[in-house]
Amino acid sequence: MPRLVTLWFPQWSAVAAGVQGDEPLVVVHANRVVAVSPAGEVAGVQIGLRRREAQARCSGVRIVHHDPDRDARRFEPVVRAIAELVPSLEITEPGLITFASRGPSRYAGGDVVLAERVVAIAVQAFAGQDSVGQAGVGQHGVGQHGVGQHGVGQRVGVRVAVGIAEGRFASGIAARRSALRGEPCVIAAGRAATVDFLARFPVDVLRDVAGFDADFTGLLRRLGIVRLEQLAALPATDILARFGNNGIRAHRLASGDDERPPETHPVPPELFAERVFEDAVAQVEPLVFAGRQCAEELHQAITARGSICVRLVIEAETDDGERTERVWYQPAGLRVATMVERVRWQLDGWVRQPGGLNGGVVLLRLTPVEIKADDGRQLGFWGGRTQADEWAQRAITRLGGLLGPDAVTVPVWRGGREPSRHYDLIPAVDRPDPDTVPSPVTKRSKRIGTPATTPGVAAGSAASRSAASRSAASASAPGQAANDPPWPGQLPKPSPSQLFLPAEACIVEDDGGRTVTVSGRGFISGAPATLSRNQRRVRVAAWAGPWPIEERWWEAGGRRRARFQLVTEEGVAYLAAVEAGQWWLDAMYA
Amino acid sequence: MARAGVSLDDAVRERFRPTVMAHEQVLPALEVLADLLPGRGLQRGSVIATRGPAAMSIGLALMAGASAAGSWLGVVGLPSIGLSAVSELGIALERVFLVAAPPPQRWAETVAAVADGAELVLARVPAQLRASDMRRVQSRLSTRGTVLVLAGLDEQAGIQPDLVVGTAAPQWEGINDGQGRLLARQVQIEVGGRRAGRPLRRLLWLPASDGSISAVTTITASRPTSASGGGDLLEQAG
Structure with a gap:
């Protein structure tokens, strides 16, 4: 089994967001914290909290929106620096690199020396990038966050963790431990040492590092299997009978066997997709577009074999002979959206490197170097993904191409007082699939809030189902709004089926023809008798209210309004509100 | 390529239609x-x-x-x-x-x-x-x-x-002159159209006070109701 080095930058999104000194900072996606700066962690902010919970725990916290492209862009210089020492490295996602230790270790003179050197290079690259002029980490020392003993690491606000062990799983765990201890974690060679190292870890590492879902690890715990050694001690046949393939995979990992070799197939040499440009292309966007075509071709060819790509090489070349070549790894498999995202990350970083490129790009090539049986998306036999989910996923991708990526959205529950704010609409296309995004180590952080972005998976796969249950049910699973804690001031059910966006001005008058107003104390000037809308006046047959709503009264833009429900004599019900003497129709119960 | 797939699909469908x-x-x-x-x-x-x-x-x-x-x-x-x-x-x-x-x-x-x-x-x-x-x-x-x-x-x-599914004569329950709130709605449903048989009518709770969709029982339906006076109706429906 290969000995692998895992280089992990904990909370990379926060680092990439440009955390200054020891300021508390959180990176937020879909109202959930996905990364925290060290100072934020000290204040008790954790990944998965809602934005306001994070603000409650740490009042001065700076909130930055999650931007995967920014993460990738700022990671590229680090990758470039490491690639000078280690030519063949794999990027799982920004902030996580894996490479074989054999060659580099011999070159550096041992694993420990290699680990230290890698840390030094990474920190240097990050600091150098800073001095080149990118906004960011600043010269204020953050103190002990750099793991390396080198001075640079002490000054820059980036933490680097290195784990060296046999197999991807053990290496990933070693990197986590390195992050906790603040020094590189090197596990001795040999299977016995690996098994020894793994034995004491709780089964939850399967979830955090190897992409198992929380339902599975939770089940193991409830059955009394708490540590990996207990799992490894069970007979494989029993595991297979009880847990199926998933269980066997976990068992293999727990027993110190890595999952990779047996699953992968040889890739036929003719399997690749490329575009040669007659006229050199200098902008990233057309290249990404070409990348999408390549990715679609490739994905189609690979899925026709019932496989999925797990390791992809993306190459690009300019007419001046400059080249970029990166290996991207994703244990759950790379689909079109994820491939395209990788293309964008890589090209963006390459084109924007200091000094820029001398020429335009003339060649773009995507080559899968490792494919495996696509077991994750077979039609639902054990109640997993269904054919319907697969079709929907395909149609969504297609519509994105037809109408633009933002045209197709999926609802994600957010909560709020106004019916129009209950749900956020999140673009469904061009987001990585939830079960391909999470990768070893940072999986937890990436998962939360993302599952619903790709409904095809949200509905079916066990992985995202568990994500939904884990992230306390709200942001990730729209259907779970009912289980969410009540929202004070929320409209009672039934909810209006037709919203007016924006609210429609109207006139509500009492019997005397005077506009109905509501006083500061919530007293109404007269009973609503008529409703005029679009120059048409109808009688109000029944009404209820006023319900005062004060929103954000603590800031200048706050609103005070009084809400009513009005039913016309035709039986049509409206949700209306009066604000500063002006009536608005917010919604209709159609 | 895709077009060929569809036509094959159609051919298969055609062949197996009697067994659907x-x-x-x-x-x-x-x-x-x-x-x-x-x-x-x-x-x-x-x-x-x-x-x-x-x-x-x-x-x-x-x-x-x-x-x-x-x-x-x-x-x-x-x-x-x-x-x-x-x-x-x-x-x-x-x-x-x-x-x-x-x-x-x-x-x-x-x-x-x-x-x-x-x-x-x-x-x-x-x-x-x-x-x-x-x-x-x-x-x-x-x-x-x-x-x-x-x-x-x-x-x-x-x-x-x-x-064609038409709705008519909606009546809201639970709301009064300044009191209560929208709670349940009775709607007359009529199903017609070229594929339907003779038009069918039914009085539905859409929704009922518990949020479900249910038929209005005949007792309730036969009694004349007004939008504002639905207290006893709610009890019967619930």
Whole structure:
């Protein structure tokens, strides 16, 4: 089994967001914290909290929106620096690199020396990038966050963790431990040492590092299997009978066997997709577009074999002979959206490197170097993904191409007082699939809030189902709004089926023809008798209210309004509100 | 390549048509609505128009059964739909995607693409829709076995829905002069259209005070009701 080095930058999104000194900072996606700066962690902010919970725990916290492209862009210089020492490295996602230790270790003179050197290079690259002029980490020392003993690491606000062990799983765990201890974690060679190292870890590492879902690890715990050694001690046949393939995979990992070799197939040499440009292309966007075509071709060819790509090489070349070549790894498999995202990350970083490129790009090539049986998306036999989910996923991708990526959205529950704010609409296309995004180590952080972005998976796969249950049910699973804690001031059910966006001005008058107003104390000037809308006046047959709503009264833009429900004599019900003497129709119960 | 696949698919379908069970040609509907529908469900490939003051609610209610059974719903060109209501009427929001209103000349293409991926499509028809576009959509619907619901569709040239579900005489319960709140609604439902038999009428709670969709019992229905005086009615319905 290969000995692998895992280089992990904990909370990379926060680092990439440009955390200054020891300021508390959180990176937020879909109202959930996905990364925290060290100072934020000290204040008790954790990944998965809602934005306001994070603000409650740490009042001065700076909130930055999650931007995967920014993460990738700022990671590229680090990758470039490491690639000078280690030519063949794999990027799982920004902030996580894996490479074989054999060659580099011999070159550096041992694993420990290699680990230290890698840390030094990474920190240097990050600091150098800073001095080149990118906004960011600043010269204020953050103190002990750099793991390396080198001075640079002490000054820059980036933490680097290195784990060296046999197999991807053990290496990933070693990197986590390195992050906790603040020094590189090197596990001795040999299977016995690996098994020894793994034995004491709780089964939850399967979830955090190897992409198992929380339902599975939770089940193991409830059955009394708490540590990996207990799992490894069970007979494989029993595991297979009880847990199926998933269980066997976990068992293999727990027993110190890595999952990779047996699953992968040889890739036929003719399997690749490329575009040669007659006229050199200098902008990233057309290249990404070409990348999408390549990715679609490739994905189609690979899925026709019932496989999925797990390791992809993306190459690009300019007419001046400059080249970029990166290996991207994703244990759950790379689909079109994820491939395209990788293309964008890589090209963006390459084109924007200091000094820029001398020429335009003339060649773009995507080559899968490792494919495996696509077991994750077979039609639902054990109640997993269904054919319907697969079709929907395909149609969504297609519509994105037809109408633009933002045209197709999926609802994600957010909560709020106004019916129009209950749900956020999140673009469904061009987001990585939830079960391909999470990768070893940072999986937890990436998962939360993302599952619903790709409904095809949200509905079916066990992985995202568990994500939904884990992230306390709200942001990730729209259907779970009912289980969410009540929202004070929320409209009672039934909810209006037709919203007016924006609210429609109207006139509500009492019997005397005077506009109905509501006083500061919530007293109404007269009973609503008529409703005029679009120059048409109808009688109000029944009404209820006023319900005062004060929103954000603590800031200048706050609103005070009084809400009513009005039913016309035709039986049509409206949700209306009066604000500063002006009536608005917010919604209709159609 | 893709085109060849479709025609092969069609050939296979043609060959095996006699063995397709009747229940496979309909998508399930809620029990209370099934009695009103030909085939006790939503006929695959059909176009259903809903009308009247509760057009949106009944449209969603019609699809609730199929959505709960695992079908996807694609919503085209209805950005102001109340998603809370969608969820309350029984649609599984985790199997819903919304598509922004396409330009009128691409409406047919868009709806056809949505129909490829979702068994239920809820859409609003643009004002000037060519009959040829509608035919194109209908042929795609029948190939894929998708049901298209046009909520709030008034009479429009070129569109002949297979089923027209009208709503009339809505009466709200629970709300009074300044008191209470909207709680439940009675609606008269009438199912007609070229695929329906003789028109069927029924009085429904849409929704009832517990949020469900149920038939109004005959006792309640026969008694004259007013929008404002529903206290005892609620007890009977609940």
